[in-house]
Amino acid sequence: MRKYLINWLLPAGLSLLGMGLVYQGLAGENPSNGGILAKVFHLKTAPSEAVRQPLAFDHEAHIRAEKMECADCHRFATAGPYATLPKLKDCRDCHSEPQGQHPDEAAVREYAKKGMEIPWITVNRLPGHVYFSHRAHVVDGKMDCWDCHRDMRKEKQAAMNSDIKALTMSRCMACHEARHAKNDCLTCHK
Amino acid sequence: MTSGVENSLWTRKRFAKALALAVGTVLGYAAKAFPAVTAPVPPALAAIKRPRHWGMVIDLDLCTGCGACSVACKVENNVPMTGNDETHQGTEIEWMSLLPGPGDSTVHRRADMLPMPCMHCGNAPCVKVCPVGATYKNEEGLTVQIWDRCIGCRYCMTACPYSRRSFNWAPPQWPDSYKNYLNPDVATRPKGVVEKCTFCYHRIRSMNEKAKVTGQPPGDEDIRYLPACAQSCPPKAIVFGDLNDPQSLAAKLSKSSRAFTLLSHLGTEPSVYYLSRNQIIDEG
Numbered sequence: 001m002r003k004y005l006i007n008w009l010l011p012a013g014l015s016l017l018g019m020g021l022v023y024q025g026l027a028g029e030n031p032s033n034g035g036i037l038a039k040v041f042h043l044k045t046a047p048s049e050a051v052r053q054p055l056a057f058d059h060e061a062h063i064r065a066e067k068m069e070c071a072d073c074h075r076f077a078t079a080g081p082y083a084t085l086p087k088l089k090d091c092r093d094c095h096s097e098p099q100g101q102h103p104d105e106a107a108v109r110e111y112a113k114k115g116m117e118i119p120w121i122t123v124n125r126l127p128g129h130v131y132f133s134h135r136a137h138v139v140d141g142k143m144d145c146w147d148c149h150r151d152m153r154k155e156k157q158a159a160m161n162s163d164i165k166a167l168t169m170s171r172c173m174a175c176h177e178a179r180h181a182k183n184d185c186l187t188c189h190k
Numbered sequence: 191m192t193s194g195v196e197n198s199l200w201t202r203k204r205f206a207k208a209l210a211l212a213v214g215t216v217l218g219y220a221a222k223a224f225p226a227v228t229a230p231v232p233p234a235l236a237a238i239k240r241p242r243h244w245g246m247v248i249d250l251d252l253c254t255g256c257g258a259c260s261v262a263c264k265v266e267n268n269v270p271m272t273g274n275d276e277t278h279q280g281t282e283i284e285w286m287s288l289l290p291g292p293g294d295s296t297v298h299r300r301a302d303m304l305p306m307p308c309m310h311c312g313n314a315p316c317v318k319v320c321p322v323g324a325t326y327k328n329e330e331g332l333t334v335q336i337w338d339r340c341i342g343c344r345y346c347m348t349a350c351p352y353s354r355r356s357f358n359w360a361p362p363q364w365p366d367s368y369k370n371y372l373n374p375d376v377a378t379r380p381k382g383v384v385e386k387c388t389f390c391y392h393r394i395r396s397m398n399e400k401a402k403v404t405g406q407p408p409g410d411e412d413i414r415y416l417p418a419c420a421q422s423c424p425p426k427a428i429v430f431g432d433l434n435d436p437q438s439l440a441a442k443l444s445k446s447s448r449a450f451t452l453l454s455h456l457g458t459e460p461s462v463y464y465l466s467r468n469q470i471i472d473e474g
Contacts, residue, residue, distance in 0.1 A: 129337065129377040133399055140403055184329065184334075185328070186395070187395070190391075
């Protein structure tokens with residue numbers, strides 16, 4: 001029994017542990033944000049440190065309480081490849097009149113007064129050789145936003161970090177295979 | 191003797207265990223590798239009659255040699271701009287070249303020019319020589335080059351009998367004023383990779399996506415002048431289309447009596463057909 005332990009279980013356990021460590025170190029928990037591989041090959045697709053968004057936008061309040069859809073502000077999520085960030089006009093539709101007490105709500109009107117767009121900071125960026133269409137996934141693939149993004153229905157703030165769960169090719173390809181979508185290189189690479 | 195057998199690694203029991211494990215692994219991989227054998231064909235795939243075969247027909251009797259196709263291609267596909275020096279060295283990058291034809295220009299009144307995109311050969315020599323699989327034939331008949339997988343060995347450039355591949359000898363450069371006009375749908379290629387015509391696949395892709403979303407399959411009229419070269423050609427000498435669809439204009443023209451392919455004796459089976467009354471170029 002002891003021999004069996006030393007001969008088989010110990011090496012197997014050690015190699016599993018090693019593989020896990022290597023994977024953790026190389027890929028990182030969220031490869032778009034960190035990991036040695038990402039650092040060596042400059043694979044960063046998003047700011048690695050939390051950004052400070054100009055306004056404290058409460059996603060949960062808008063989605064839960066006001067029954068808004070993601071595409072009401074990220075207008076091109078259902079209409080084009082890029083989901084895009086909201087324009088001031090989308091905010092002004094409701095917030096030209098005060099709706100609550102939050103100081104950032106007044107800031108929206110300040111921006112409107114100055115005739116300025118809210119300078120939202122993009123936190124998710126695709127690598128230059130990848131084509132991804134939101135329209136194809138949301139409208140044709142009938143996917144939900146939170147299949148790939150963090151569930152913003154529970155977030156009380158604007159995204160300050162990349163909120164994509166894991167932006168890896170294997171994840172994309174596994175899902176494509178499962179849903180019988182095309183897996184030709186040209187489907188996603190440009 | 192007995193203790194020797196017990197101590198040795200391969201007792202009969204262990205051997206049987208290892209064998210079972212190996213067979214199981216092989217079967218598992220086989221099931222993954224040949225899903226068609228093990229799993230029923232999904233209805234979405236069964237509905238497709240046959241894959242498309244993209245092809246192009248260039249009518250040399252209509253071509254005036256204006257060069258619009260070449261310029262449009264360069265702009266559409268973010269092909270880096272090079273200067274006189276590179277052109278003289280033969281290191282400029284061109285996907286759609288306008289080459290002087292081999293005919294005697296004193297005999298033919300028309301400008302004797304030969305617009306040459308990648309031939310997207312059915313039997314592509316470049317695919318066979320690529321050591322890293324950076325270029326392959328996809329199911330729509332395209333010869334695909336993956337920029338990020340290319341190691342820059344340039345075997346494919348040597349193999350291509352039409353010289354339709356270019357190498358990035360230097361980092362791509364554009365004038366500053368031009369940088370905001372780069373096409374976001376096409377990736378720029380770094381130094382050290384080979385690049386070539388894609389039949390404007392990004393346009394095909396967005397057409398397919400639009401068709402899926404709206405539920406209306408694109409007709410031949412939508413496809414005919416889809417690539418940038420075909421769209422920009424003033425006399426509409428370049429026609430693009432699905433050669434597998436017998437109703438498409440490109441398929442009809444490719445069966446015309448004027449049709450021929452370049453270097454047909456090499457057996458490369460190009461997807462680009464030329465039309466000419468005097469088939470001067472088909473010397474093979």
